[in-house]
Amino acid sequence: MIQPKLQTFGALPAAQKVIAQSIDYADDTHEIAHIHHRSQLVYATTGIVRVVTPGGLWMLTPGHALLIGSQVEHELYMVGKVSMRTLYIDPDALPAGGAECRMLTVDALLRASLLGMFDSALDGEATAGSGAVPTRETLLVPLILRLLQLACARAPDKRLPLPVNARLRRICERLIAQPASNDTLEAWADEVGASARTVARLFRQETGMTFGQWREQLRLAEAMSKLAVGHTPGQIAQDLGYADVRTFSAMFRRAFGCTPQQFRQHLSETD
Structure with a gap:
């Protein structure tokens, strides 16, 4: 049996609660089965992502994201050209328990906050005597974590169950x-x-x-x-x-x- 690939990020980002990554995929791209030590939020601004785990299948249509639990094996299939904006999240920063994956509705505030994690202009520039300038992470991460907590509380089970x-x-x-x-x-x-x-x-x-x-x-x-x-x-x-x-x-x-x-x-x- 082939073991799923474990994806890690090295020692440097280990202290960050949230790691943001932007990836563009061609139509019909397949990410083979893998797991992360962190939870992963998968959100596509264009295209469709099909996510398959040992227990179910989720189809991410526009306006939705999938929160994949830490250590959950998953595969990704791209339908159309996909622009993915994904967050790798310290599982201790998220609500405990719940399903292995949760389909979340991405409202206007959550969408703006997610996309803001990729906008370097939000880091600003220090000026003389102004002191430390907040980065986009310090501005947005607490808000994103709170919005995810609220979204998880009302997330229905949208999976298509897969048999064992x-x-x-x-x-x-x-x-x-x-x-x-x-x-x-x-x-x-x-x-x-x-x-x-x-x-x-x-x-x-x-x-x-x-x-x-x-x-x-x-x-x-x-x-x-x-x-x-x-x-x-x-x-x-x-x-x-x-x-x-x-x-x-x-x-x-x-x-x-x-x-x-x-x-x-x-x-x-x-x-």
């Missing part, structure tokens, strides 16, 4: 890679060497959903990410294995209370 059972995990990973697959539960069960009845029981037991419900939730997550990077409903319907765009639109509206076009319009208004 090795045979179910194989099915889910194949579907994540090929969400358009319409293979039946019986076909998948035969492929992994189990009975359909066993697979159906384990899906309910480990994810709280039927196989069909899980696949639909995966497709909804994929649909949101594709809409966010400019794909048309017709393209998405074809990519996700729907018979036609009308069937896809009806499913989307049933789940979210709006059409794919309305959802995309809302995204453009919040950019």
Whole structure:
């Protein structure tokens, strides 16, 4: 079994409560499984990030960030060109307990504070007799930590659960890679060497959903990410294995209370 890579930052930044890093990724970039000693806040100003841990999948649509706990193994998949602004946070500076990952709504104040961590103009310049000038870290880190504390307190569980059972995990990973697959539960069960009845029981037991419900939730997550990077409903319907765009639109509206076009319009208004 390949051990996940441990990413560290050396001794110099060790005393900092928050380390800020800006990274740009090309479409379809994959960050292999790794862990950090610190918690990580993943936020994309453009593009979509899919985060996969041993216990779940999160799709970071615009206006959301993911707080990944310390020592939590995770992989990152980029959808579209991604401009990531990420913070590595001393776990002792965050609320104790809670889920391994938390999807947070990024409101205007939190967004401005996060982006301010990358604005060197906020460091200012010392003038004669003025004494020490606050840096962006001393100005913003206490505010960011307080805003994250508030956001964590109201963060719902937005993950798509992933099973631990090795045979179910194989099915889910194949579907994540090929969400358009319409293979039946019986076909998948035969492929992994189990009975359909066993697979159906384990899906309910480990994810709280039927196989069909899980696949639909995966497709909804994929649909949101594709809409966010400019794909048309017709393209998405074809990519996700729907018979036609009308069937896809009806499913989307049933789940979210709006059409794919309305959802995309809302995204453009919040950019």
